[in-house]
Amino acid sequence: MKKIKVLMIGMLTALGLTNGLKAQDWPNLAQFQKANAALEAPKEGEDRVVFMGNSITIGWLNARPEFFEGKPWVNRGISGQTTPQMLVRFRQDVIALQPKVVVILAGTNDIAGNTGPSTLEMIADNIKGMAELAHANGIKVILSSTLPAYDYPWKPGLEPALKIIALNKMMKDYCNEKGHIYLDYFSAMVDDRNGLPKKYASDEVHPTKEGYAVMEPLVEAAIAQALSEM
Template identity: 25%
Template structure:
């Protein structure tokens, strides 16, 4: 287990992280973050950790950049978890293609934001891949998602970050189950889908049940 007592763990991202944290499910949301928090607490009751959710539905890296100083740097995290990119790519396939963020801009912006946070706070990073709950890698949207996920994996290596392979986690369950079990729209998981994400985070943090 790599988290230590007294640490502040800040999560930032889009709707997958937000999950109602500004509304009925305040302050942690009803998704993977809440599950990670609960299970880390259950498996490591000796730890006293502070958990913060700064996800905002609909965000791309451009939106993160606009609020990075207040919602990431000013939170003074010991650990900063970032999962972003689904909207950056997904917008290309919806009714707002002009808001899609090209891969090169996505990489450049995310790298700059991560460097700002590390330089300003000394935090360690947790980087989770964007994902699409789609088993066909030849599907155009899935192929695009894989390109954005590859950027995250490369940045995780560049920054020495903890890498959470979200897409691989869904790929494993999709070998034996239909996509509709996990999400209606291939993007926003049902609670079992958030559990898939939470398990991926717990494994990356070394907080598995076998500890």
């Protein structure tokens, strides 16, 4: 039996498949581990805010770093991520950082099928799971609408526009029910195709500086409201 096992491992190695035998960091918990460890606990009176999301969130920090400078705001976006991945890392990348407020922006990569097929109910459940964890830990929740998307360049033909509208309605209704803040980027950015116009995103998915300029006063107002309600 031992010889057979050794032989099988040898065959897998020859085929370059041994990486599949190793545990994989599917939610990418390693991405911010060092940064989280280096981040000091909030000082007295500090209004820390964590931005949880995907490429749209981390792209904000890359495109407009000045928007985050001088503020107690922590960006924890990871490109390509879906809501189940965010839910797994939510304790590490949000709760453990002890923010007063979390801004969650998620859902479009689920609709694109980045980690497999997802129903709108599955996506909503994962976002609700993050909101419930935050609420249970005394963190005020801001749930952002998913941004408009007429099509995905990396997965064309999925017709996401109406799915995004439906998901946003589900999230708005949930916020109204639970007392969370609903942050409506969608209405401020959508075009007549229910997509994101090129003036806000050259690939019609990921905002440019002009797109983030539309989003910034909206999130600032939502954060101010969240802090005033605490």
